[in-house]
Amino acid sequence: DVKVTQSSRYLVKRTGEKVFLECVQDMDHENMFWYRQDPGLGLRLIYFSYDVKMKEKGDIPEGYSVSREKKERFSLILESASTNQTSMYLCASSFPHGQNYGYTFGSGTRLTVV
Amino acid sequence: AQKVTQAQTEISVVEKEDVTLDCVYETRDTTYYLFWYKQPPSGELVFLIRRNSFDEQNEISGRYSWNFQKSTSSFNFTITASQVVDSAVYFCALSEETSGSRLTFGEGTQLTVNP
Numbered sequence: 210d211v212k213v214t215q216s217s218r219y220l221v222k223r224t225g226e227k228v229f230l231e232c233v234q235d236m237d238h239e240n241m242f243w244y245r246q247d248p249g250l251g252l253r254l255i256y257f258s259y260d261v262k263m264k265e266k267g268d269i270p271e272g273y274s275v276s277r278e279k280k281e282r283f284s285l286i287l288e289s290a291s292t293n294q295t296s297m298y299l300c301a302s303s304f305p306h307g308q309n310y311g312y313t314f315g316s317g318t319r320l321t322v323v
Numbered sequence: 324a325q326k327v328t329q330a331q332t333e334i335s336v337v338e339k340e341d342v343t344l345d346c347v348y349e350t351r352d353t354t355y356y357l358f359w360y361k362q363p364p365s366g367e368l369v370f371l372i373r374r375n376s377f378d379e380q381n382e383i384s385g386r387y388s389w390n391f392q393k394s395t396s397s398f399n400f401t402i403t404a405s406q407v408v409d410s411a412v413y414f415c416a417l418s419e420e421t422s423g424s425r426l427t428f429g430e431g432t433q434l435t436v437n438p
Binding site: 240242244249250251252253254257259265267297299301303305306307308310311312313314315316317 | 332356358360366367368370373414418420423424425426427428429430431
């Protein structure tokens with residue numbers, strides 16, 4: 210069964226901490242994505258990557274950075290966590306434009322910043 | 324810029340009713356891809372369908388059907404004879420050919436099916 214695995218289901222961090230969210234896929238997908246989901250706002254794209262060491266800003270990149278050193282791993286970094294970054298974070302991966310069964314999502318990481 | 328609008332924030336129906344979830348999109352590309360996802364209470368997004376812009380045939384999969392109309396930029400989703408297990412948030416999404424596979428979502432529609 211194909212999988213996107215996010216390292217943590219729940220995280221609680223303090224304001225100002227540097228936070229790493231890890232995502233690993235086993236489907237040899239070129240593309241990987243980070244979204245955040247907030248009530249009433251749907252899923253908003255933070256960053257995506259279409260190749261190793263490549264990254265593109267999404268709609269809300271401020272306060273975040275990413276790293277993709279290997280094809281299967283895409284990390285989201287909160288440089289200095291703030292309370293407004295409390296959210297559900299979803300990682301996804303895909304072949305170009307979701308061919309062959311669409312975009313596959315992980316189970317999500319619910320991050321609380323206190 | 325690509326945009327997806329799901330005007331229905333919440334829908335509530337009684338079991339066995341048919342229900343249609345609306346999706347309207349905006350794009351300047353001639354080649355694009357449309358998707359529907361289901362997010363049950365467990366939270367994981369489940370892929371339902373992918374449709375490319377050159378294929379306007381309607382699709383049926385069991386109790387699910389999709390109506391793609393380029394003339395109105397709509398990609399609506401109908402559940403026939405709804406069941407309690409259909410209760411979930413449903414998202415419509417769009418990927419443009421020129422946007423590097425980025426997937427833009429609508430706001431989602433919360434569907435509640437009551438017994």
